[in-house]
Amino acid sequence: MQLDLAAVRAAAASYVKPESFRPSYGTAGFRAEASLLPSTMFRCGMLIGLKARSCGQACGVMVTASHNPEQDNGLKLVEASGEMLEQSWEAHVTQLAQAQTEEQLLQALAALAETLQAAETPGRVIIGRDTRTSGADLAAACSAGVAAVGAQVSDIGMATTPELHFTVQTFNRYHTLDEQAYFTNLLESFRTLTAGSHSLQQPLHVDCANGIGAFKLQQLVPQLQKLGLQLQLYNAGQGRLNHECGADYVQKEQSFPAGMGDVPTDACCASIDGDADRVVFFTKRQDGSFVLLDGDKIAALAAVYLRRLLSLAPPGTADGISTGVVQTAYANGASTHFIAEQLGLQVRCTNTGVKYVHHEAKAFDIGIYFESNGHGTVLFKPSLLQRLQDMDENVSVMQLLAVSRLMNQAVGDAISGLLLCDAVLRSGTSLADWQALYTDLPSRQLKLVVSDRTVITTTDAERRCLTPAGLQDAIDAAVAKYESGRAFARPSGTEDAVRVYAEAASQESADALAREVASVVYDRCGGVGNRL
Known part of the structure; x- marks a missing residue:
């Protein structure tokens, strides 16, 4: 692949890496104090631009530090498939990000470009960011890197992480950038799952971590109310991002987020994180104490629901379908026992991080994963989806297909998780039933x-x-x-x-x-x- 190294050199001069800064690619990308990151953003823009040019499709960059404090920032790199950066490229991006001199940077970039063949169609990088004040400038640095290697840029502004992944997927299928497609998919899938059910007689109280999820949920509130779901939003942008709120805080501290200590007894509550790719639930006992329903409990609820849908589908539907749950070391031992012994499903354990659990879940026809921190989804193999689509219309089959559309097939999505859990709770499983599936070990x-x-x-x-x-x-x-x-x-x-x-x-x-x-x-x- 040909590069204009003179143009790269000129652009890189504006984004010099701090001498002592050695960014490290973690389980979900780079994160650091925001002022350290312009060079990392620029260099990652160059790398993902090369990847986009080599495949001739759109790839993505999400500028976010997820549940980290507001002064931090970072990025997540997205493949053309909508999934996270393949692990074989992590060494390349780390080498570029850590290059100490301009010459080292250009040599590493040129060496990578030599291994790639440019596709006939131009590559594009779609960039989104969360609500952090540093986000716009860092997204601009990333855009400069993309442009320096000759790829096109589409900056979609503020978005949730799962929305950015969804946008990359849909752009590569339909070649349009339309945020409404993301909302429509959520709403129509939820409509199918809840058709004929009675709405819960109480609102769903949602802690939005003062993050991007608040802005997106506010757009959905009127449409969801028409579908019988009343949302009451807290920490919706008035306070500091992730400060004493958000899914990470609630799950790790096992306590109510700011402003929600006085929710009604037995209220159904949820908390999403700063970039809306995690969700956990909680409620309040009669004595005022806090009860957490974490990602393990969400995975168990999803497993119970999907097993029920399969049992209600036409005879033979479930034959030969492998359904499994993927966990990490953080999964509570009681959840592992419940899923394996009481539900009779396969349970596999992987290293912590979505790139590990997501990959393992793809081995099943229906792969369920929710890390304890609330990051997760339900994956369906394309061959199973085709089989279900070819069947005669049946309510349970239609609902299985709706779950596959609702649950982001590329990454965890807090809004999808909210809607799935509400749909299950409408289907006959009460909040008390959910809590009673098993008792967590402290x-x-x-x-x-x-x-x-x-x-x-x-x-x-x-x-x-x-x-x-x-x-x-x-x-x-x-x-x-x-x-x-x-x-x-x-x-x-x-x-x-x-x-x-x-x-x-x-x-x-x-x-x-x-x-x-x-x-x-x-x-x-x-x-x-x-x-x-």
Whole structure:
């Protein structure tokens, strides 16, 4: 592939990498304090521009730091399929992002271009961003990188992450950029799923994390109300992004988000994250205490519902269909037992991160995954969809097809998850029934800063540590002290930190186990700052 290196050199001069900054590609792209990122955005724009030119289709960039604080930003790279950047390209993007000099950058870019053949049709990169104030300038840096390598740019402005993925998919099919297509798909799929059902006699209370999801849900409120779903939105843009609100906060702190402590008893509540690709649910007990229904519970609800639809479909429909649930190490042990033992479905465990769970879910005809943090979806194999489409009309078959359209087939979508759960709750499963599917083992998650996260390496889907020497033995010794104990430590995929997870028979024991494991990690892995 031919490049105008003089043009690249001239454009790159405006985006010089800070000397000490070494961006690292994590489980979902790059994230850092926003002022450090212009060079990373420019360089990623060049890489995804080359990829778009080589396939002759649209690829995408989402400028977001998801659930991180407002002062951070980042990006997620999107393939022409609408899925996340294939792992074989992560080394290329890291090399470009970390190049210390202009000459190193140009050499790495030229070497990559030499391996690629330009398609006959021009490549395009579709760029979206969340609500962060740094987003527009960083999107412009990315656009400059795309243009420098000769690809076309379409900046769609503010969008949710799943909307950007959906837009890339639909553009490559229909060659139009139409936000309304995303909304129409959600609404019509939800209409099919809820046809003939009675709406719940209470609103769905939604914490919007003061993020982009608030703006998109506000556009949907009137249409959803006509379909029997009343949304009451909180943290809808008046406060700081992700500050004491959002799915990540609710799931990890296991407490009400800002402004929602006084929701009615037994209210159905949900929380989405800053870029609207995660959702968790929660409610309030009679005594005022908080109850979390996390991604594990959403996966279980979806599994129960889909198994019911298959059982109600014409005889033979379910024959030969593989249905499975993919989890990570963060999945509560009680959820794994429920899905495998009571529902009789296959359960597989992968490394943390959508790129791992999504890939594994594609192995099933119907693959369900929701990480505990609420990121997930339901995938349908194209061959199964064709089989269902060829069948005579049947309510359950039509609803299965509606689930496949509602649930984003490229990435987790908080709005899709909201609508699916509401549809299931209308179908005869009450909020109390959902809570009672299984009882979570008490758990606790902690995060501690370390000087270098790479000192920890893991195996067995990140459930056991290989290095540093002795760390896993120390964790095992701590776990052995507690009834039903389980714990692990894994390096963060986005920052120099280690995440600790623990579960046990009581909350007191889970908290104590988490603190003990965190202390071991702090001592053996270069902990920074105060102990937890």
